[in-house]
Amino acid sequence: MNWLGLSGETDWDLMPRIIEEDFTFVTNNARDFRKLYAKEELHAGLVIIVPQVLPTQQRDLFALILQDLADTQDMVNEVIEVTLDGEDAVLTRYSLPEA
Numbered sequence: 001m002n003w004l005g006l007s008g009e010t011d012w013d014l015m016p017r018i019i020e021e022d023f024t025f026v027t028n029n030a031r032d033f034r035k036l037y038a039k040e041e042l043h044a045g046l047v048i049i050v051p052q053v054l055p056t057q058q059r060d061l062f063a064l065i066l067q068d069l070a071d072t073q074d075m076v077n078e079v080i081e082v083t084l085d086g087e088d089a090v091l092t093r094y095s096l097p098e099a
Contacts, residue, residue: 011036019043024075026062028052037079038096045075046096050083064089 006014011032018025024045027033037046049061061082068080068091081092 015040028058030081034079034096043077045077046079047075048079048081050081053084061089064091068093 004017006017011029014025015036017023019040022044024047025033026047026049028049030048030050033046033048037043047062047065049058049065051057051061053061065080065082069075077095079094079096081094083090083092
């Protein structure tokens with residue numbers, strides 16, 4: 001959201017723009033955005049990079065997600081979450097239950 005000039009906006013204030021412009025949103029804020037996305041009937045997907053790691057490692061984890069998406073490229077109403085198990089990245093893909 002930095003490049004849109006929206007850094008510092010509250011999570012719930014970001015959601016209308018995310019939904020309206022059909023963004024797939026990437027965040028470290030799993031707890032808040034899982035709740036917000038669960039309220040949406042239709043969305044372009046949510047990517048959660050769970051560990052709070054250095055930006056270089058975040059980019060590496062995001063690259064793994066992009067690799068995974070190369071096969072399907074369809075994230076409608078889905079979440080992809082990446083976590084670390086030791087030094088191994090674990091990708092989990094799921095749909096949120098409706099709120």
